[in-house]
Amino acid sequence: MTIATALDTLSPLLGDRLSRSKSDLMAHGQSESYFPPMPPDAVAWPETVEEVSALARICSEHGCPIVPWGAGTSLEGHALAPQGGLCVDFARMNRLLEVHPEDMDAVAQPGLTREDLNRDLRATGLFFPVDPGANATLGGMAATRASGTTTVYHGTMAENVLGLQVVLADGRVIRTGTRARKSASGYDLTRLFIGSEGTLGLITELTLRLHGRPEAVSAAVCVFGAIPDAVECVIATIQSGIEVARIEFVDAATAAAVNAYSSGSFPEKPHLLVEFHGSEQGVSEQAQRFGDLAREMGGEGFRWSSQAEERSALWEMRHKAYWAVLASRKGARAVVTDLCVPISRLAEAVEETRADIDASPITGPIFGHTGDGNFHAILLIRDGVPEELEAAKAVSHRMVERALRMGGTVTGEHGVGMGKLDYMSAEHGDAWALMGDIKRVFDPTGILNPGKLIPPAG
Incomplete structure (x- = not known):
């Protein structure tokens, strides 16, 4: 079982929508943060849930990693391919499928961006409120449990997604949730997939809660x-x-x-x-x-x-x-931090962080969504200056320790990916190992977005 065999098997299924060109691989092997390029072995552009199911089944049979791709705006290396494999780009699954104005909900494909969704909804008098800043795709926003500037009033993706269609690692297609506003029926699988960062399944459809303009x-x-x-x-x-x-x-x-x-x-x-x-x-x-x-x-x-x-x-x-x-800072790139603390500790957290940055050899303005205790320091470093990257990582490490000491979390909205992996044990203790157990139930061969979120294998 090899990646090459899986890709050869996928080629007749996808035709020219399976690419191994260097330019496509590099475009899908970079992030907006400091991580080095980690390109996949191929990029696929499926157009239907049936194609996603088929490619998942083939990759499962051949042990080929699958890395989902939305808009590529994530900041913790979520969509990089450290083990190679197949990057699944959902750009062609970008339609608004249904709108139910009387029920204030809509059904959309994962590649639809939040700005395009709201343009499509203008005539209805409704809108989708979650605003992470970037024009991210809805699938990526659900996978990272995105939030942003409107969270204090409208909540995160967890509060605004009613249900999902998901393709599992072995190609099975499941639905979680319904269009009903509440349910007491079984485990809340919708919430389990939201924030799972592509490690449990590939989101192919979302049922969204809408709000009146x-x-x-x-x-x-x-x-x-x-x-x-x-x-x-x-x-x-x-x-x-x-x-x-x-x-x-x-x-x-x-x-x-x-x-x-x-x-x-x-x-x-x-x-x-x-x-x-x-x-x-x-x-x-x-x-x-x-x-x-x-x-x-x-x-x-x-x-x-x-x-x-x-x-x-x-x-x-x-x-x-x-x-x-x-x-x-000309020529600089950013190490973007993302912490959330109880609001009663926010002033202390921000002030200590400001003093810490000022005492370091780098600069780092601070801004954030203070209504829910979430703030960011944008630590500026120059490429090719390793001591600046190390200084930024040291400041970020102290910020994480400070957040945990204050009863907060290591990431309020950007997610874990690879960048926050080392802090999961400190925040979750034995519960992090349980996350790994859940992962193995959904993905026993570990092909879905490996190297992210859960404890490393072995």
Whole structure:
């Protein structure tokens, strides 16, 4: 049993939709983070669930690894192929199959991106709320349990996926969940596959919970003199019952990077950026309540608007943050960290992280989804300078230890992949071994996205 034999067997099934060209392999062997290239031996572009089932069966028979591919935007090496094998690119399975406006749900293929889905839904008055920033595919978002800026209000992928169609390692096709809004029927297999990072099966269809588009949206921005003041304002906002749809934090270094990137004039201090959804009167009242609270807690320069153009201007800093940070150091690439702690420990976690980065030889602005305790440090390093990569890894390691000490998690939304594998035992203890046992039930030969998420074999 060999990879080459599996690929030779797949060739008649897929024709020119199976590629072994160097350019295709390299395009599917790179990530957006610091991992070196790890190309597969071939790339497949299936168009139907029947083709996915057939290729899984063939790969299972020949022991060929299968690595699923969405948009390639993951940050922990999820879609790299450390053992070679077949990369399954779902770009051609990208249709919106059904929309049920009266039930506020839809059925989509995994290669459909969230932006294309919402464009398709415009006429219905509904939308899909999960926004991880990148225009990721729905299959990839489910596989990594993605979240993002709207999580504080709408929840993660786990709360917004009702059911799945999944191809197992041996080619069997199963369905999990239904279109009903609740069920007490058996194990919750849908939640098991969400966040499994392609290690348990290949997602070929998703049934999604939709939400009504708000009548009105308002946005607000406020400046603070210090990080703890801004984060304490977040905690007070949540505890006061102000219904924020988004509440984001950027530090002074991020504000400076955005100013340099887009000729902005933002005060180079910590900022909170907030958004409210609801009726015209409701969003106005919520914005004013937030403004009053922010001023009580030392906030300055409070501005808000419900006009689309003005809202975009207020949110410019957050929308451009990642690219501005990358541009702030010419030729640099990013080691992107991703921690989540109980919100009561957030100010402490952010302040300790800021001090740690400032004491290191690298730079790293901080921003994040403070409404749910999730934040990112964007650690900038130069290619070919190993001491900078080691410094970034050391800072990231201390961030992980800090999060676990505070009762948090090593990854709030980016997932485990290969990058967080070494920390799973510290967070989960014996439960991590149990994850490996579950993996072997679904994938006894270990061909599905090997080297990710679960304990290494042996």
